[in-house]
Amino acid sequence: MPTWILLTFVSAFLQNMRSVLQKHLKGRLSTTGATFVRFGFGLPFAFLYLLIWILGSGHPLPVPGWDFLAWAIIGGGTQIGGTFLLVHLFSFRNFAVGTAYSRTEPAQAALFALVFFGEGISLPVILAIAISVTGVMLISVARSTLTPASLITSVLTPTAGIGLLSGTFFGLSAVSYRSASLSLAPSLPAPDYVMQAGVTLAVVILLQTVAMALYMGWREREQFAKIIEAWKPSLATGFVGATASFGWFMAMTLQQASIVKALAQVEMLFTFASSVFIFRERINRLEIAGCSLIVVGILLLLA
Secondary structure, eight states: OOHHHHHHHHHHHHHHHHHHHHHHHTTTSOHHHHHHHHHHTTHHHHHHHHHHHHHHHOOOOOOOOHHHHHHHHHHHHHHHHHHHHHHHGGGSTTHHHHHHHHTTHHHHHHHHHHHHHOOOOOHHHHHHHHHHHHHHHHHHTTTSSOOHHHHHHGGGSHHHHHHHHHHHHHHHHHHHHHHHHHTTGGGSSSOOHHHHHHHHHHHHHHHHHHHHHHHHHHHOTTHHHHHHHTHHHHHHHHHHHHHHHHHHHHHHHHSOHHHHHHHGGGHHHHHHHHHHHTSOOOOOHHHHHHHHHHHHHHHHHHO
8 A cells, every 4th residue: 555545544534533622622712722722732743753753764854945935834824724714614504515615625736736736637536536525515515405406506605605715725735735845855865755744744833833823812812821721632632633734744745635635535434433433423315425425536546
């Protein structure tokens, strides 16, 4: 099994664990506070992973250029923007529409990679991405009164626009992270995807932590005290989140971001396992159909 596939599966599982932990934190913190925890408490682990690799491999640190910094800022900023837009969707009554469109991230990542970097993908991969994205979109509307037909006709609604923009930000973020990591290779004696991913993660998560801390200090200063009170689950969230991100960054260094993100839809299967076995929730037929499409898309990617 190729390394990037194993990394993607592990990262998807860990990201689902992070979501479960953040769902628990959401009852004690605001949306901003719960989002900050992902970055702030993940920062020490990001630098720890990088230090361990430096000491263990003996490889020198790469020298980041201005192109690396530009892509890191774009990636970190668009990831925060996509997260805020996704959270904002829940203030709308028909948020399921927007959530469904936000799941077009892999397709949009493929488009960005083609436009900006000329990274083409084969027809079977395009088909796999389309099938898996359709499956995720079906799952997103499965508990609403919408139908697949109404989902298509609702493309001009505000929630659909916000969802698409959220997917755009996430897609651009994934492509930016890959570009930042790949830009480090020329300054190394030989390509080292672990080192490249580690440096990229450390810089990005540092930028995101500073940005989120400044925002909270401006708008939600009371969240700092609440975060300190919830330091144990926050530390667990940071650890799982940073570990998942390290895996994503390594996978996207080895493989095109759109393909990694398409395979990452397997996270929805882990989410359903959590819903059934942890939160004791039931799944309906449309959700089962969506899961089936995701499985088909994943099998096509791995064929």
